[in-house]
Amino acid sequence: MEFNLIEIIGLAAATLTTSSFLPQVIKIFKTRSTESISLTMYLIFATGVLLWFVYGLYIQSLSIILANAFTFILQVIIIFLKLKNTYQNKK
């Protein structure tokens, strides 16, 4: 029972932090602007997310594993769009 409450809090946290990157992805697609987005932030964040994923596997936390798997995918999309914009603007 206690396990369930903890995992519900964890999954709620996971859903929020992961889904939070969706509005950013949508905003980039809509505005095609990534100017004020920090590439360094996303590169460091994505590396950290990968380590959280490993940590989740170690401590066998479903919330941490799922959150970081999905978050990593969204990070890669944002990094790709930022790099694409930066490259196109330089041409």
Added chain:
Amino acid sequence: MEFNLIEIIGLAAATLTTSSFLPQVIKIFKTRSTESISLTMYLIFATGVLLWFVYGLYIQSLSIILANAFTFILQVIIIFLKLKNTYQNKK
């Protein structure tokens, strides 16, 4: 011993995901631009970070507690700067 390795991975992950927001904060201070930053993303993310903090307390993970405490502070700074810019541009 195994506990140490896990917590080292966790603390490395924590350091990366938390410190990743520093370049974004610095970028905003330098450029004073928050235009392509999604307020919705940061509001949802900050709420999730608070829940992760609670989750960390429950499962007694030092990495999760520290990471989310510091991340939350940086989130609040970014949200404040975004709101400040949005308000000033509207004037």
